[in-house]
Amino acid sequence: MSETPPLLVDIDGTLTDESRAIDPRVFPVLREWPETVVIATGKAMPFPIALCEFLGIERTVVAENGGVVFVEATDELQLRGDHEASLAVAEAYRELGHELGFGAVDLANRWRETEIVVSLNQPLEPLERVAEEFGLVVLDTGFAYHVTDPSVDKGTGLAAICAELEMDPSSFLAVGDSENDAEAFDVAGEAIAVANADETAKARADRVTEARYADGFLEAVAPYRP
Ligand SMILES: O=C(O)COP(=O)(O)O
Numbered sequence: 001m002s003e004t005p006p007l008l009v010d011i012d013g014t015l016t017d018e019s020r021a022i023d024p025r026v027f028p029v030l031r032e033w034p035e036t037v038v039i040a041t042g043k044a045m046p047f048p049i050a051l052c053e054f055l056g057i058e059r060t061v062v063a064e065n066g067g068v069v070f071v072e073a074t075d076e077l078q079l080r081g082d083h084e085a086s087l088a089v090a091e092a093y094r095e096l097g098h099e100l101g102f103g104a105v106d107l108a109n110r111w112r113e114t115e116i117v118v119s120l121n122q123p124l125e126p127l128e129r130v131a132e133e134f135g136l137v138v139l140d141t142g143f144a145y146h147v148t149d150p151s152v153d154k155g156t157g158l159a160a161i162c163a164e165l166e167m168d169p170s171s172f173l174a175v176g177d178s179e180n181d182a183e184a185f186d187v188a189g190e191a192i193a194v195a196n197a198d199e200t201a202k203a204r205a206d207r208v209t210e211a212r213y214a215d216g217f218l219e220a221v222a223p224y225r226p
């Protein structure tokens with residue numbers, strides 16, 4: 001067994017199956033990991049916080065692609081990104097006759113503080129055009145289009161957490177599936193893309209697993225488990 005590194009792990013497409021359902025086989029792995037676990041996701045903060053809470057692990061979280069960082073150990077919450085600009089993009093996109101695509105209640109955006117997301121079944125080209133007008137970019141995570149601030153990402157989120165915890169980002173193992181994991185892959189010491197990852201994530205990873213989704217995560221962490 002290799003020495004266990006601190007772990008940064010993505011949620012959708014990495015801890016889940018393709019339906020976004022978390023695979024319960026990952027729960028004991030995360031609970032028993034002997035080093036720091038950072039849950040780093042494009043989802044809004046309540047989702048990774050709840051995952052840590054229900055798992056009974058420390059809430060050390062990057063949410064909204066780095067727009068939100070929470071470190072329970074130091075009771076530190078950091079918000080970055082340009083929420084006003086992303087809300088203006090949403091308004092301009094609606095004025096073009098499009099919808100965000102998550103219905104009236106919109107649980108995908110309801111708790112966001114730094115970016116917005118649009119459903120993959122909505123047109124991408126007008127969204128990218130409007131986002132550019134406001135100095136933002138659109139990330140396709142395979143689960144949603146994220147209209148986000150290009151100066152903020154999971155890599156800056158990991159760096160912020162490491163500054164709080166006096167850790168070195170290059171000590172981390174990072175596991176993910178999408179272009180929104182790429183910057184975390186760049187700063188982590190070892191980056192592993194699961195087999196279902198997009199081409200950007202695969203190109204920025206040190207290696208790609210044989211297995212897909214949560215099976216790929218379990219394969220990635222197997223060398224570090226007793
Ligand atoms: O919510 C998304 O679109 C992607 O989330 P993830 O970063 O956990 O894969």
Ligand SMILES: [Mg+2]
Pocket residue numbers: 010011012013014141176177178
């Ligand atoms: Mg993902």
